[in-house]
Amino acid sequence: MKYVINGGNKLFGKLAVDSAKNAILPIIAASIMCDEECIIEDIPLYLDVIEMAAILEKLGKTIEFKDGNLVISGSISSTSVIMAETKTLRSSIFMMGSIISKYRKAIFTYPGGCDIGKRPIDIHLAGLKKLGIKFTFANDLIYCDASRVNGSVIELSYPSVGATENIMMASTLMEGEITVIKNCAREPEITELARFINLMGGKVYGAGYETIVVCGVKKLHGTSFRCMGDRIAAGTFLIAGAMCGGRIELDGINPNYLLPLIVFLRNSGCNIDLFSDKIILENFSRLKSVEKIETETYPGFPTDLQSPMLVMQTISKGTSIIHETVFEARFKVVAELIKMGAKINVSERYATVVGVTKLKPAKVSCPDLRGGAGLVLAGLVAKGTTEVDEIFHIERGYYNLDECLKSLGAEINKVE
Numbered sequence: 483m484k485y486v487i488n489g490g491n492k493l494f495g496k497l498a499v500d501s502a503k504n505a506i507l508p509i510i511a512a513s514i515m516c517d518e519e520c521i522i523e524d525i526p527l528y529l530d531v532i533e534m535a536a537i538l539e540k541l542g543k544t545i546e547f548k549d550g551n552l553v554i555s556g557s558i559s560s561t562s563v564i565m566a567e568t569k570t571l572r573s574s575i576f577m578m579g580s581i582i583s584k585y586r587k588a589i590f591t592y593p594g595g596c597d598i599g600k601r602p603i604d605i606h607l608a609g610l611k612k613l614g615i616k617f618t619f620a621n622d623l624i625y626c627d628a629s630r631v632n633g634s635v636i637e638l639s640y641p642s643v644g645a646t647e648n649i650m651m652a653s654t655l656m657e658g659e660i661t662v663i664k665n666c667a668r669e670p671e672i673t674e675l676a677r678f679i680n681l682m683g684g685k686v687y688g689a690g691y692e693t694i695v696v697c698g699v700k701k702l703h704g705t706s707f708r709c710m711g712d713r714i715a716a717g718t719f720l721i722a723g724a725m726c727g728g729r730i731e732l733d734g735i736n737p738n739y740l741l742p743l744i745v746f747l748r749n750s751g752c753n754i755d756l757f758s759d760k761i762i763l764e765n766f767s768r769l770k771s772v773e774k775i776e777t778e779t780y781p782g783f784p785t786d787l788q789s790p791m792l793v794m795q796t797i798s799k800g801t802s803i804i805h806e807t808v809f810e811a812r813f814k815v816v817a818e819l820i821k822m823g824a825k826i827n828v829s830e831r832y833a834t835v836v837g838v839t840k841l842k843p844a845k846v847s848c849p850d851l852r853g854g855a856g857l858v859l860a861g862l863v864a865k866g867t868t869e870v871d872e873i874f875h876i877e878r879g880y881y882n883l884d885e886c887l888k889s890l891g892a893e894i895n896k897v898e
C-alpha cells in the first residue's frame with residue numbers, strides 16, 4: 483500500500499484528534515490485571531492497537547471491537563507471551579509488569595529492536611528486580627519469577643517511559659506493599675495509565691511528576707475509559723498546517739501537552755490560538771527556520787515529533803540544527819528527503835538542515851512510523867505527484883491519516 487499525494491494545496495478546516503496511541507497501548511496491557519469488563523471508548527484502529535489486542539486475545543482474554551469501543555473481559559489462560567507479534571510490537575513488553583502483578587510469573591520473548599534503535603530493556607529489568615522479581619534468560623526467552631515480592635524505592639537511571647509504566651503496573655497488585663519510583667518519565671500518557679489503574683481501584687500517586695508512589699492493592703475491578711487526544715498526531719497536523727499554509731482547527735487536544743512545539747511554530751511565523759481543548763493554527767507566509775531543536779524527555783520537545791519537525795525545516799528560511807538525544811537511529815528519513823531536494827547533513831545524532839524554497843515530488847519509502855509521517859508532509863508541499871510506500875509503518879500510529887488530511891483539502895489517496 484502507498485499514499486499518492488498531489489502537493490501544493492493549502493489546508494483549511496477542523497479535525498477531531500484521535501485518542502493517544504501511546505496511552506492506549508499500556509492501558510490495554512494494564513487490563514490484564516483485572517478479570518472484569520474494561521471498556522476503552524472511542525478507540526482508533528491503529529495497527530499497534532489491533533496487534534496489542536490480538537496478543538491479549540491469544541493469551542485468553544475476550545476482546546471485542548464494538549460501537550467504536552474496545553471491550554476487554556475475562557482472564558488470561560497463559561502467562562507465556564511467546565509469539566511472533568511480540569518480536570515486532572515493542573509495547574508488548576508492557577505486559578510483563580501487568581502479568582507479573584497479577585500472576586507472579588511470566589515468560590517473555592526478548593523484545594526486538596526496531597527501526598529507530600536497539601530498544602534495550604535493562605532499565606525495566608533493573609527496576610523490576612528491586613521488587614524482588616527474579617529473571618533467568620535462555621533461548622531468547624526471559625523467565626520471570628515473582629513468587630516473593632516487596633515494595634521498594636527504585637531510582638531509574640533514565641526516565642524511560644516504558645520502564646516507568648512497567649514498574650507502575652508490576653507494583654499495582656502487590657497488596658500492602660509501597661513502591662516509590664524516582665526519576666520516572668513524566669509523559670502525559672503515563673498520567674493516563676495511572677488514571678486508568680486508579681479507576682480500576684488501584685492506588686497510583688504522583689504520575690506526571692518525577693516521583694510516583696504505588697500502594698499495592700488486592701484486586702482491581704472493571705471500568706470504562708476515554709483517553710486523552712494523541713499529542714503526537716496533533717503536533718503532526720499542526721506542522722502540516724504550518725508547512726502547507728492555511729488555517730486548521732484541532733479539537734480534543736490539550737495544548738499544555740505541546741508547548742515546546744507551539745513555541746517553535748509561533749517563532750517560525752504561525753499564528754496560534756490556544757483553548758483548553760482546542761488549538762487553531764494559521765499561516766500564510768514562508769516559515770522561518772528554528773535554529774536549534776533538541777529532543778528531550780517530557781516536558782521537553784518530544785522525539786516523536788522530531789521527524790515531522792525536520793521536514794518542516796527543509797522548506798523554512800534559514801538553517802536549523804536538530805539534535806536527537808533520545809534514540810540512536812531516528813534520522814533514516816533523511817535519505818528519502820534528499821531525493822525530494824532537501825539539503826540535510828547528518829553527523830551522529832545531529833542533522834543540519836538548510837532550508838530550500840521548494841521540495842520536488844518523488845517516489846519515497848517510509849523508514850519508520852514518524853519518518854513516514856514526515857514524508858507525507860513533504861509530499862503535501864511538493865508540487866506534483868509524490869508516492870509514499872511502505873505505509874504500514876504510518877498506520878501503526880496514525881488512524882486514517884489520508885482521510886484526515888483529505889478533509890482539510892489535501893489531495894492524497896491510499897492505493898495498492
Ligand code: EPZ
Nearest residue numbers: 504507573601602603604605606642643644645786808809
Ligand atoms: C515510548 O517508547 C513510546 N512508545 C515511544 O513512541 C517514544 O518515542 C518513547 O517512549 C520516548 O518518549 C510507546 O509508548 C508505545 P523509552 P519506550 O523507554 O517506552 C532507552 C512512537 O513513535 N532505554 O522512554 O520504548 C531507549 O533505547 C514511539 O510512537 C534503555 O536504554 O521509550 C531509548 O533510547 C517510538 N533501556 C530511550 O531510553 C531501557 O530499559 C527512551 O526509551 C529502556 C529504554
